[in-house]
Amino acid sequence: MAKPFASSADTTAKTDTLEILGEGVYALTAEGDPNVGAVEGEDFVVAIESRATPAASREWLKVLREQTDKPVRYLVLTHYHAVRVLGASAFDAQDIIMSEASRDLVEERGEQDWKSEFGRMPRLAKNAEEVPGLTWPTVTFATDYDIDLGGDRGKLELRFLGRGHTGGDVAVWHDKTRTLFAGDLVESKAALYTGDAYHFDWAGKTLDNVKAYQAEYLIGGRGPVSRGVAETDAAVEQTRKFLNGMIENVGRVHKAGGNLKQAFEATRDALAPEFGAWPIFEHCLPFDVQRLWDEFDGIEHPRIWTAERDREVWAQLQD
Numbered sequence: 001m002a003k004p005f006a007s008s009a010d011t012t013a014k015t016d017t018l019e020i021l022g023e024g025v026y027a028l029t030a031e032g033d034p035n036v037g038a039v040e041g042e043d044f045v046v047a048i049e050s051r052a053t054p055a056a057s058r059e060w061l062k063v064l065r066e067q068t069d070k071p072v073r074y075l076v077l078t079h080y081h082a083v084r085v086l087g088a089s090a091f092d093a094q095d096i097i098m099s100e101a102s103r104d105l106v107e108e109r110g111e112q113d114w115k116s117e118f119g120r121m122p123r124l125a126k127n128a129e130e131v132p133g134l135t136w137p138t139v140t141f142a143t144d145y146d147i148d149l150g151g152d153r154g155k156l157e158l159r160f161l162g163r164g165h166t167g168g169d170v171a172v173w174h175d176k177t178r179t180l181f182a183g184d185l186v187e188s189k190a191a192l193y194t195g196d197a198y199h200f201d202w203a204g205k206t207l208d209n210v211k212a213y214q215a216e217y218l219i220g221g222r223g224p225v226s227r228g229v230a231e232t233d234a235a236v237e238q239t240r241k242f243l244n245g246m247i248e249n250v251g252r253v254h255k256a257g258g259n260l261k262q263a264f265e266a267t268r269d270a271l272a273p274e275f276g277a278w279p280i281f282e283h284c285l286p287f288d289v290q291r292l293w294d295e296f297d298g299i300e301h302p303r304i305w306t307a308e309r310d311r312e313v314w315a316q317l318q319d
Contacts, residue, residue, distance in 0.1 A: 003319065005314055006120035006283045007123065007280060008119075014031040016028055017029050023153075024040030025037075026039070027181075027217075027219045027225050029223070033279075034049065034083055034084060034221060035220065035221060036048065037181050039174055040068055040149070040153065042153055043150065045071065045073065046147055047093065049078060050085050050087040051084075052086055052125055053125055054090040054130045055090075055126045056087050072093045073094050074094070074096075075096045076158060077102065078098075078170050078171070078183030079169045079183055079184065080098070080103075082117040087131075088135040089131075089135075094138075096137045096138050099170050100168070101166075102170075103168075104168070110134045112305065113304075115306065141160075144157070144158070144159055145158040154176030155174075157174075157175070159171055161206050162202070162206030163202065163206060164197060164198060165193070166196045166302075169183050171185060171210060171213075177216070178216040179219070180210070180213050182218055183220075185202070185206065185221075186207075186210060186235050187221055187222050187235075187242075188218070188222070188226050188235040188238070190223040191280050192239060192288065193284045193288065194287075194288040195291045195302070196291065196302045196305070199292050200295070202243055207240050207243075211236045241274075245271050246288060249270045250266075250292045250296065251296060254296040254297075260289065263293055282318070286316075290317070
């Protein structure tokens with residue numbers, strides 16, 4: 001029997017959990033669904049990540065409003081994927097911030113990504129008809145951007161740490177509480193989506209740059225908050241182990257003159273004992289292996305995922 005496409009059969013509601021990591025520093029985790037966060041300034045809030053739709057973002061804002069009534073001055077988007085950005089309108093933020101590279105990806109492939117991701121993860125697309133259109137930033141930056149939080153709250157440092165999950169991911173660092181919002185550059189006990197990734201950069205220098213923060217709190221794209229340097233290091237190294245496992249197994253089949261299906265099966269067999277029970281493992285792996293195979297073929301810039309291409313790759317590898 002064919003496996004249900006991507007996460008189309010995942011209809012179980014997830015439980016949101018608010019974690020307060022310091023004065024005015026919040027993370028909302030959701031049992032393997034995408035994480036979001038916020039940091040209070042003296043008289044405003046910086047929201048970090050949107051959800052997939054305005055309705056889903058309003059659910060997060062309702063939780064946040066139990067802690068603070070300050071207006072959302074900034075919405076920081078760590079990268080361009082639809083389930084991270086298309087609920088942005090709910091925040092009524094004065095400014096939406098993303099990297100220049102992410103802005104370019106919205107322009108290049110935002111429409112296709114919207115259809116692709118909502119097809120893969122329909123449960124996240126709550127009240128999708130409310131999405132007003134693509135999310136465009138009002139502020140972009142190449143590598144560095146700081147937000148002064150006012151008073152004695154310190155600042156947020158937005159940094160491009162290298163190509164990884166996409167070509168434009170940024171991390172958000174709050175030095176006062178030593179908290180790192182890593183976006184999808186790190187996953188904690190959740191499988192990686194790497195369909196738009198630069199695997200070799202990510203597994204090497206980019207994760208080295210993430211680890212160099214020695215964060216006390218690390219909020220990855222999915223999974224629980226990591227607490228203490230030992231745990232935050234472990235989250236980084238778990239992410240690296242997943243990537244290196246892919247690189248080793250896909251690379252071996254590619255070098256031997258095998259085919260994509262063989263590379264997928266070898267990679268699944270190698271990774272499943274450790275990672276197979278984690279959220280979205282079966283969903284992501286076909287797209288992950290296809291992108292890595294492309295990299296071994298010398299395709300530098302990730303090919304665009306469309307709803308049609310999603311189904312073709314899935315049928316080739318998972319059915």
